[in-house]
Amino acid sequence: MFQSECPGVRRPALAVLCVLAFFVPQATFGTEPPDPSELAKRIDQRLDERFAAENVTPAPQADDAEFFRRLHLDLVGVVPTSDTALEFINDPDINKRAIAIDRLLKSTEHPLHFANVWRALLLPESETDRQIRYFLPGFELWLQQRRVENAGFDILVRDLLTVPITGTEERPQLVLTNLRSANPIAFIAAKEADPGKLAATTTRLFLGIRLECAQCHNHPFDVWTQEQFWNQAAFFAGIQRKGRGPFAPVLEKPEVKSIAVMSDAAKVVPALFLDGVAPPPTESLQRDMLADWITKPANPYFAKATVNRVWGQLMGYGIVNPVDDFGESNPPSHPELLNELAAAFTQSGYDLTFLYQAICRTKAYQRTSQQTASQQSDPTLFAKMALKPMSGEQFYDSLTTAIHRTASSSGRQLSRNEDPVRRRFLDTFGQQGEQSDPETSVLQALTLMNGTLISSATKLDAEGLLQDTLAVSPDRLAQIEVLYLATLSRRPTDAEQSQIAQYFDAMGDDKRERNLSDVLWMLLNSAEFRWNH
Amino acid sequence: MKAQLPFARLLSRRSLLLGSTMLGASASGLLRSLADEAVNNKPKRSCLILWMGGGPSQTDTFDMKPGHAHGGPFKPIATSAPDLQICEHLPETAKWMHTMSVIRSMSTREGDHGRATEDLRTGYRPQGPIQFPVLGSLVANECGPQIGDLPHYVSILSRGLFRAGVAPAGFLGTEYSPLLIGGGSEGAERRLTVENLALASGITAGQSADRLQLLKQMERSFLEARPGSAVDGHRTAYERGIRLMSASAAAAFDLDQETPETHERYGSSLFSQGCLLARRLLERQVSFVEVTLGGWDTHYDNFESVQRLCGTLDRPWAALMQDLKDRGLLESTLIVWMGEFGRTPVINPQVGRDHYPKAWSVVLGGGGIKGGSIVGRSSDDGLTVEDSPVTTPDLLATICIALGLNPKKQNISNVGRPIRLTDPDAKPVTSIITG
Numbered sequence: 001m002f003q004s005e006c007p008g009v010r011r012p013a014l015a016v017l018c019v020l021a022f023f024v025p026q027a028t029f030g031t032e033p034p035d036p037s038e039l040a041k042r043i044d045q046r047l048d049e050r051f052a053a054e055n056v057t058p059a060p061q062a063d064d065a066e067f068f069r070r071l072h073l074d075l076v077g078v079v080p081t082s083d084t085a086l087e088f089i090n091d092p093d094i095n096k097r098a099i100a101i102d103r104l105l106k107s108t109e110h111p112l113h114f115a116n117v118w119r120a121l122l123l124p125e126s127e128t129d130r131q132i133r134y135f136l137p138g139f140e141l142w143l144q145q146r147r148v149e150n151a152g153f154d155i156l157v158r159d160l161l162t163v164p165i166t167g168t169e170e171r172p173q174l175v176l177t178n179l180r181s182a183n184p185i186a187f188i189a190a191k192e193a194d195p196g197k198l199a200a201t202t203t204r205l206f207l208g209i210r211l212e213c214a215q216c217h218n219h220p221f222d223v224w225t226q227e228q229f230w231n232q233a234a235f236f237a238g239i240q241r242k243g244r245g246p247f248a249p250v251l252e253k254p255e256v257k258s259i260a261v262m263s264d265a266a267k268v269v270p271a272l273f274l275d276g277v278a279p280p281p282t283e284s285l286q287r288d289m290l291a292d293w294i295t296k297p298a299n300p301y302f303a304k305a306t307v308n309r310v311w312g313q314l315m316g317y318g319i320v321n322p323v324d325d326f327g328e329s330n331p332p333s334h335p336e337l338l339n340e341l342a343a344a345f346t347q348s349g350y351d352l353t354f355l356y357q358a359i360c361r362t363k364a365y366q367r368t369s370q371q372t373a374s375q376q377s378d379p380t381l382f383a384k385m386a387l388k389p390m391s392g393e394q395f396y397d398s399l400t401t402a403i404h405r406t407a408s409s410s411g412r413q414l415s416r417n418e419d420p421v422r423r424r425f426l427d428t429f430g431q432q433g434e435q436s437d438p439e440t441s442v443l444q445a446l447t448l449m450n451g452t453l454i455s456s457a458t459k460l461d462a463e464g465l466l467q468d469t470l471a472v473s474p475d476r477l478a479q480i481e482v483l484y485l486a487t488l489s490r491r492p493t494d495a496e497q498s499q500i501a502q503y504f505d506a507m508g509d510d511k512r513e514r515n516l517s518d519v520l521w522m523l524l525n526s527a528e529f530r531w532n533h
Numbered sequence: 534m535k536a537q538l539p540f541a542r543l544l545s546r547r548s549l550l551l552g553s554t555m556l557g558a559s560a561s562g563l564l565r566s567l568a569d570e571a572v573n574n575k576p577k578r579s580c581l582i583l584w585m586g587g588g589p590s591q592t593d594t595f596d597m598k599p600g601h602a603h604g605g606p607f608k609p610i611a612t613s614a615p616d617l618q619i620c621e622h623l624p625e626t627a628k629w630m631h632t633m634s635v636i637r638s639m640s641t642r643e644g645d646h647g648r649a650t651e652d653l654r655t656g657y658r659p660q661g662p663i664q665f666p667v668l669g670s671l672v673a674n675e676c677g678p679q680i681g682d683l684p685h686y687v688s689i690l691s692r693g694l695f696r697a698g699v700a701p702a703g704f705l706g707t708e709y710s711p712l713l714i715g716g717g718s719e720g721a722e723r724r725l726t727v728e729n730l731a732l733a734s735g736i737t738a739g740q741s742a743d744r745l746q747l748l749k750q751m752e753r754s755f756l757e758a759r760p761g762s763a764v765d766g767h768r769t770a771y772e773r774g775i776r777l778m779s780a781s782a783a784a785a786f787d788l789d790q791e792t793p794e795t796h797e798r799y800g801s802s803l804f805s806q807g808c809l810l811a812r813r814l815l816e817r818q819v820s821f822v823e824v825t826l827g828g829w830d831t832h833y834d835n836f837e838s839v840q841r842l843c844g845t846l847d848r849p850w851a852a853l854m855q856d857l858k859d860r861g862l863l864e865s866t867l868i869v870w871m872g873e874f875g876r877t878p879v880i881n882p883q884v885g886r887d888h889y890p891k892a893w894s895v896v897l898g899g900g901g902i903k904g905g906s907i908v909g910r911s912s913d914d915g916l917t918v919e920d921s922p923v924t925t926p927d928l929l930a931t932i933c934i935a936l937g938l939n940p941k942k943q944n945i946s947n948v949g950r951p952i953r954l955t956d957p958d959a960k961p962v963t964s965i966i967t968g
Contacts, residue, residue, distance in 0.1 A: 192832075200645065210659075212645040244833040244883070262644060262887070265879075329660070370758040377761065387763045440767045442684075442712050445774035446729040449741075455733030496751065503747055518744050525744075526752045527767045533759070 034348045036357035037098075039341070044363045046337040047382055056375045059384035062368040064089050065490035066533070067097060071360060072489075073390065073532040074314055075104040077113030078397040082485035089491075101360045105353050115143035116393045117313065121205060122160070125190040131246045134176060135186030142182040152350035153306055154295035157206055160184045161291040165239060167251035172242045174249050193241035193250050195259055199232035206294055207274070208305030208326040223328070226261065227269055234259040234271035235279075235290040254285055274301075295350075301326065303342035307355060308332075311341070314359050316386025317379040333380035369533040388532040392426035399524065402487045403457035404464040425453065440530065448525050458521045460513050466520060470513070476504065479516060487523040574675050577937030578867050578900045579815050582669075582823035583850065584691070585872035587646070587830030590886050591894035592878050592915050593839045594620050596637045603878035603915050605836055614905030622843035625851035631905045632854065632863065633898030634965040638909020640922040641874060641890040646830070649873035649890060655703070656929035656955045664703035664947050668929060669821040671954055673702075673709040675938055676820050682782035684773060686711040686821040687814055689725070689807040704947035707766030711823075712773070714786070714810065715803065725806040727786045730778055745775065785817055786810065798852045808849035812856050815866055829872055832885040854898075863899050867935045870896040871928075878915030892918045895928060901935035903965045926959035934961050 051058055062070070068088045072080045080088070088100060104110060119126070119140055126132040146156045163184045167173025175189045191197035200212035211229050238256040241248045261267045271286050272278055279289040294302050305326065312318035319341075320332045332338045341355075348354040359365055369385040376383040390398065399405075428447050448454055456462050469482045480500055484492040492500070504515050523529055597620060598604035609618035612630035619627055619635075643649035643658060652658045655665035666674070673685035688701075688711035702709040715725045732741050748771075756764045776782060784790065788809055799805040807824040814822050826846055831838045850870075857863045875893020876886035892911045898904065909921035923931075930940040933954055940959060943951040 212648060371760060387759060387761070440707070440770040441710065442770050442773045442777065443728070445770040446727070446777070449771075449774060450729040450731065450733050450736075450778075452733070455736070459735070495754075499750060507743070514740070518740070518747060521744050522748045522751055525748050525771075526755070527764065528752060528755045530767070531763070 034344055034351075034354060036354055036361060039344050039354075039358035040361035042340055042344075043337060043358065046334055046340070047362075047364050050334065050381060051383065054375070054381070056381055056383050057373050058363075058381075059367045059370060059372050059376055061363065061366050062385065063490075064096075066368060067366055068100065069489035070385070070532060071097075071100060071104060073388075073394055073398070074360070075101070075113065075356065076107055076109040077116060077391075077394050078109065078401055079487075079489050081401060082482065082489075085485055085489040097366065098361055101357055105356055111144040111147035112140075113393075114147040115140040116391065118143050120391065122201070123186055123190045129190075129246065132186065132190050134179065135189060135246070137179055138181050138183045139186040141180070142184050145182050147352070150351065150353050153352055154302075154350045157295055157302075158291045160187055161202065161294070162285070162288050163188060165250055165252040167249055169251060169253070172249035172251040176247055188239065188250060189246045192246075193239045195233040195236035195239060196229070196262070198236040198239070199229070202290075202294075203232055203274070204324045205309075206305060207299075207301035208308060208320065208324050209274070209301065210325055210327075228272070228274065230259055230261045230269045231272040232274070232290075234269060235286045237271070238286070252285075257286055297346050303346045303350070304338055306350070307341040307345050308338060310352070310355050311359060314356070314365060315382060316388040317382070321380070385533065390429075390530070390532050392429040394532070395429050395530070396422050396425045398529075399453065402465065402524070402529070403454075403520075404468055404486075405453075405457065421453075440527075448530075454521065454524050457524070458517045460517055466517060469516065476501075476512070480519060483516070483520055483523060487520070487529050488526075574939050574942050575677065575937070576672055576675055576820055578865050578935065579819065579862075580669075580672060580821045580932070580936055581811055581815060581853075581866055581868045581899075582821075583846075583868070583870045584823050584825045585829050585846075585870065586650075586825050586827035588649070588872045588874040588876055588888060588893075589829040589842075590831060590835060590839055590876040591637070591892075591911075592876070592886070593836065594623065594843070595635045595894045595896060596911055596915070598878065598913065598915050601913060601915070603880065605880065607836070607840075617905060617907060620843060622840050623847045625847045629851060629854045629898070632902075633868070633896050633904055634902055634906045634908060635894055635896050636908040636923050636928070636962065636965075637894050637911055638918040638921050638923050639875065639893045639895055639928065640918045641893075641925050644874060644888045644890050646873060646888075649888075652925050653871065653873050653928075656926055656959075657952075658925075663950070663952070665952070666703035666705045666709065666944075667701045667711075668932065669711055669823060670702035670705050670709040671944075672821045672936065672938070673711075674705050674944065675942075679773070679776070681818075682776045682779045683785060683814065683817055683819050684712045684777075685709075685819065687714060687811075687819055688712070688823050688825075689714045689810055690803060690825045690827075691823065704952075705944065706762050706769075708769045710766075711821075712777070715807065723803055725788065725803060725810060727777070727783075730783050730786070732778070745771075785813055788813075798855075799849045800852075802845050802849070804845050805849040808853045812853055815857065815862055816860060829876075831876065832881070832887055833883045835876070835880070835885045857899070866899045867897070867901055867932065868899040869932060870898075892916060897931070897935070897965065901937075901967055903967050906965055908962055908965060921962075923962060924959070926956035927962060930955040930959035930961040931966065934963075934966055 047058075050056075061067075065085065065088075068085060069079055072078060072084075079085075088096065093099065119136065123132060123136070123139065126136055142159070143156075146159065165173060165188065175185050187201075188198070191201060196212075203209045203211045209224070211224055211232060234257065237259040238253040239250065240253070241250050243249070258268045258270045261269060270278065271290070273290070273293050279286060279293070282289070293299065297303075304320075305324070308318050308320050308326075309323045312321065312323040319334050319338045320326050320330060322330075344358070345351070345355055364382050365385070367383070367385050369387055371377060371384055373383075375381070379386055425447075428443055457464055458466065460466060465483070465486055469479050469486075472482050473479060477497060480497060481491055484490060484496075500519060503518070504512065507515050507518075592598055592603060593605055593607050597607065597609045597618065599609055608621045610621045610624065610627055612619055612627040614630040614633075617630050617635065619630065641649065641652065643652045648659055651665070654667040656668065657663075657665045659665075669686040669688065676685045679685060686709065691711070691713055701711055714727060732738065756767070788796075788806060791809060791813075795809070799809045804824065804826045811822045811824050826842065828838065828842055854863070854868075857866055857868075874888055874890040877889045878892075879886075881887055892915060909923060910919050911917065912919050933940040938954060940953065940955040940961065941957060942954050944954070946952045
């Protein structure tokens with residue numbers, strides 16, 4: 001799917017692969033690859049110690065249907081089709097959960113979902129600035145390719161921070177020359193080629209430190225000073241933009257190695273790493289040295305910040321939460337676990353597949369989201385699965401998968417994120433912020449109750465799930481089961497079947513088809529469909 | 534009209550089922566007010582915020598520096614307040630300055646859009662896990678449960694305003710989130726509407742009520758097994774959505790009910806429509822309305838942009854003032870013009886101005902505010918505050934008092950710590966509060 005959508009990318013991807021061979025960390029050669037099962041056990045052991053200490057009974061394991069739907073949403077960004085769900089539920093293999101984890105990580109949809117997740121984090125500007133959306137196909141393609149290769153996360157970060165800027169004062173460089181070329185240059189453009197913005201995003205996303213609050217004054221609750229903010233910005237000080245707007249050409253002056261503090265233009269500070277050390281005096285670009293410092297195994301923040309973010313994505317709550325706010329005033333809930341995760345991730349060569357495998361195999365990830373004891377309500381214990389919001393993409397793709405709506409691709413679009421119907425939906429359902437509780441807005445409720453996407457899917461004469469359901473069997477119980485599997489990825493319970501039977505009886509059997517449409521409307525509006533639980 | 538019956542049926546059933554919201558809250562409210570009158574903290578005025586997203590240039594609007602190199606090309610003009618001059622590009626607004634006060638000594642501490650926006654809108658600088666509610670949500674919370682079909686808090690054209698990673702109502706919960714109108718889905722015709730208020734074609738009110746009843750019944754066990762704010766928010770969103778679908782609420786958002794003459798006075802921009810909608814909501818006793826005009830982040834070509842933005846701002850703001858006055862609502866509505874920070878008095882090489890929280894201006898007007906006065910003073914070069922600095926908590930406490938709220942009232946936060954409406958160290962600007 002990924003390859004067929006992007007026919008032009010194969011050769012550049014191969015070329016990039018060759019270059020990449022030089023960057024594979026030496027440490028990973030000649031040693032045993034780390035075992036995700038071992039790490040999974042370690043995670044559960046640490047969480048169990050805390051349950052014992054606090055006398056908490058964790059929630060039981062999720063059933064196969066709940067687990068599989070969750071895994072699908074987390075790894076490939078969409079609910080399973082009813083066939084896939086049924087196949088998994090009926091599979092007698094006792095190792096089927098681990099097998100499914102590996103299979104989904106290798107699927108062609110996983111890199112697409114990964115790219116959506118990281119594009120939202122790296123380019124939140126594209127939510128509000130329509131011009132930046134022109135960069136998305138190339139940017140997402142870059143993320144997808146890196147994920148397909150299972151490039152270490154350090155390589156991805158290095159790519160981003162060291163993206164070549166060849167423009168000079170005389171000949172500034174156009175930033176958007178080929179919409180289809182895989183390229184992280186959008187990062188520079190979306191941050192307006194502004195050293196302060198580039199530095200703030202870099203430290204927040206990759207080091208878990210919110211330094212932007214030190215832009216104008218010393219950090220109120222932590223050790224960071226205003227000068228340190230500008231020390232970080234100085235790593236990007238040579239970058240400039242000629243003119244305004246995201247399409248304006250950029251240039252870089254490697255000789256510019258210091259920057260003026262915003263509130264005091266007379267004070268110029270050099271680039272200094274957060275540990276206070278100055279970069280070595282070499283010919284290299286300063287931001288290259290920043291990338292080296294961030295991604296070297298000895299960096300005290302990078303691995304922790306990354307594992308904590310991935311943990312937060314999968315578990316719905318960070319070990320440090322908010323996931324990008326490490327600091328004295330916001331300690332981790334399980335400090336030893338965080339250290340061990342970071343150490344294992346570093347040892348793996350920052351291997352995201354390894355990290356996903358380990359976390360998804362834990363008892364913790366596989367617990368039900370049902371609360372069975374009140375102490376489980378404390379999210380820092382990880383005693384039940386948290387309710388996670390769906391991103392706009394996850395929800396739209398799940399909705400269209402459930403109702404058997406085929407994409408309205410015109411062929412002119414470079415990526416499916418440009419489908420206008422999808423785009424409009426994303427504008428209403430785009431996530432408000434990150435890693436918080438799922439939130440339903442009034443406008444979302446109105447869209448789901450009355451909007452065209454669901455109202456057309458629940459029309460009796462429309463092609464799609466409803467027609468397909470009627471074609472499966474004339475038996476009402478079987479029809480209800482088809483609708484439940486398509487939307488909630490599970491069979492209905494006996495209690496649900498009998499409640500629905502009562503509804504049909506009360507409405508009268510002559511309205512049978514209308515009643516089926518009501519059931520589908522109900523399922524698509526339900527919280528169980530709306531959330532990743 | 535035909536839609537009302539089943540919804541009314543559903544809502545009454547809802548209040549019986551949930552009970553808590555209306556009966557419970559009003560009973561405990563009664564007990565509280567008997568126990569201590571001071572606790573009765575309901576606002577006595579509505580609040581209208583004109584939010585200037587991006588940070589407007591004070592030097593080119595309400596705190597001009599004619600004759601100084603920082604001043605730029607714009608000229609000050611006289612206003613209806615004797616000692617108060619403002620920018621020549623706000624001629625209609627100038628006629629209303631006798632009803633407004635300008636604070637020229639705002640001095641705040643956040644220079645990043647996201648952090649400053651959160652600071653100015655919540656009264657607290659972002660810190661760790663505490664989810665501070667925005668002012669509108671705090672006010673909505675003081676109003677108590679929503680009785681009518683319209684919510685307490687409506688935010689117009691505010692897309693991009695709530696992106697700081699925290700839900701707007703913060704620890705108060707989604708019941709106090711704003712209804713967001715417009716900003717992203719207006720389409721090519723650029724008309725401000727609430728989408729999907731009407732039932733889908735072919736769906737009768739009766740069928741809709743049946744479906745909602747089925748939904749409520751079928752998702753109950755899923756929701757009850759997962760208690761928490763997400764579940765409350767989901768229920769609340771559907772309840773509020775259903776109320777909005779009532780004929781009376783839908784009418785409030787229907788700008789076609791205004792005469793062509795009125796549309797002409799306000800103008801046709803989205804901000805104009807937003808101001809007109811704000812007036813319709815204030816007429817219907819909505820407690821907190823905000824309208825955003827973005828684009829003030831003028832790092833480049835500041836003067837061109839500010840002149841254009843003033844053009845967008847001036848006429849609808851003045852039309853709104855006139856309408857509020859004509860309807861006797863000026864005394865019962867506090868009006869606030871503000872952004873997240875000001876802009877550098879120094880003009881940068883791109884003929885722009887950059888972020889500047891150290892010395893900037895906001896405007897307060899309408900009910901509870903002494904008109905025509907100036908608070909504080911910035912230096913001749915505009916770089917520093919020379920008199921009566923006003924911090925974010927000072928400003929928000931001033932707004933609270935003008936609305937009739939006690940800024941020291943406490944709410945319990947998500948981390949279990951009581952948080953006052955505004956920081957206890959706040960020094961409200963009492964000189965401009967008339968009561």
